[in-house]
Amino acid sequence: DQDRLSDALRKLSDEDPTFVVRFNEETGQTVMSGMGELHLEVLVDRMRREFSVEAQVGRPRVSYRETLTRPYRSDARFVRQTGGHGQYGHVVLDLEPLDQGEGIQFVNGIAGGVIPREYIPAVERGVREALDNGPLGGYPLVDLKVTLVDGSYHTVDSSEMAFRSAGMMGIREGVSKAGPILLEPIADLEVVTPGEFLSDVIGDLGTRRAQIRTIEGQEGIQTVRALVPLGETFSYTTALRSITQGRASYTMEFRHYEPVPEGLLRTLL
16 A cells, blocks of 8 residues: 555656655654645545545644753663573663753763773663653653763673663653653744735734744735744645735744643643
8 A cells, every 4th residue: 555655646746746745754654745735635636536545644743852851860770580691781870951952962971890881882872762752752852961870780691782771771761750841843934914914914823822023014015923833834824825815925944842831731642
């Protein structure tokens, strides 16, 4: 079915240069873009009729992120004994939130050889793998410093696999206790509209949790600049066309991430 879907989408995009298809690896969705909702509905109908492809069609998923709000020290031991050599890895990790945009930092703070140097990269691999799945909704964690401060090893039972597993356990235990919050992508939106529709445009943006930044222009043409959650912008093309009789236009680009309001968390998770 996936092959038939890919073939149908390729043929449709070859026929129609305004129809764009891409695969979003983060959400696992095939994302279709076109001239509007009606345009996409026609193409989905053609997929069913001409190519016999039935696909689940819906809104694109939003790429949320997670981060922490307070530091936490996590102490994790990975111990397995199954006859013969066992598995042993023990790490102590300090988790600290960072400012927005600083990314993920891993620091080796081990002194005195309490964990042999050859196992440190395995700990980092486990840490980074675990940070790909946050405790709230399984979204990647961002802007976080992880310092390996202590631990222990066994001369016979320790291995790279054991320390990688210990690193993952330390993260999974720690992030859930360090005040995790959900972050949503915020977009810079600029709307150019005839002045007669200005109040309708602003009213519609208000229903989308937008923060109006500036309103500029003359009587005839007004430019509205706002910050708006990306999750609130689906179907905006159709809505703007409807309230301005097709006479307004807009541009939008990603700006940053912000914490999701408390009242919305239940609907998202």
